[in-house]
Amino acid sequence: MNNNGNDPVNYEDLMLRIDKDPTRYVRAYACYSLQAAADIAAVNGSASPSVKIDSASLFVWTKGAYFCDIAAGAQTDSSRVIPLMTVQLSDSGSERQLFDRAQPISSVFGTGEIPAILPVPYLFQKSSTLQALITNFSAATVYRNTMLTLIGYRVYDLKPNAG
Numbered sequence: 722m723n724n725n726g727n728d729p730v731n732y733e734d735l736m737l738r739i740d741k742d743p744t745r746y747v748r749a750y751a752c753y754s755l756q757a758a759a760d761i762a763a764v765n766g767s768a769s770p771s772v773k774i775d776s777a778s779l780f781v782w783t784k785g786a787y788f789c790d791i792a793a794g795a796q797t798d799s800s801r802v803i804p805l806m807t808v809q810l811s812d813s814g815s816e817r818q819l820f821d822r823a824q825p826i827s828s829v830f831g832t833g834e835i836p837a838i839l840p841v842p843y844l845f846q847k848s849s850t851l852q853a854l855i856t857n858f859s860a861a862t863v864y865r866n867t868m869l870t871l872i873g874y875r876v877y878d879l880k881p882n883a884g
Contacts, residue, residue, distance in 0.1 A: 778875035805859035814849030
C-alpha cells in the first residue's frame with residue numbers, strides 16, 4: 722500500500738498502518754480551535770469560523786470542548802454558561818457535513834475540564850479546512866468569546882514515500 726502522503730486515508734486504515742510499522746509514524750498532541758470573531762447575537766445570530774489542518778500531518782479528533790461567556794462575566798463551576806447555540810461542522814477533506822443537522826453545542830462539545838469524547842475518532846486529512854456554522858437560538862442572550870476546541874493528535878508519516 723503506497724500512500725504518497727496526499728491520498729485520503731481512513732481512520733481504521735491509519736491505525737493498521739501504525740500498528741504494522743510503529744517507527745514510521747509519530748503522534749503528537751494537538752488542538753484546533755474554531756473561534757467566533759465577534760459576539761453572536763440573540764435569535765439566529767451566527768458565526769462561521771474556520772481553521773486549516775496542518776499540511777504536514779493528519780489530525781485525529783478524539784474530544785471536544787467549548788467555551789463562551791455572557792458579557793465577559795466571570796464563571797465558576799456552578800455558573801458555567803451552557804450556550805443555547807447549535808453547530809454544524811463541515812470538512813473540506815471529506816467534502817461533507819459531520820452531522821445530519823445542526824446539533825446543540827453541549828451535545829457535541831463538553832467543557833475544558835470534562836471534554837466530550839467522540840464514540841469513534843474522526844480523521845481530518847492533511848490541508849483540510851474545517852468550517853463551523855454556529856447559530857444562537859436564545860431569544861435574548863448574546864454570547865461572547867465563543868470557542869470550540871477539537872482535541873486530538875496529529876499523525877506524522879516519517880517515510881511518506883515508502884510502500
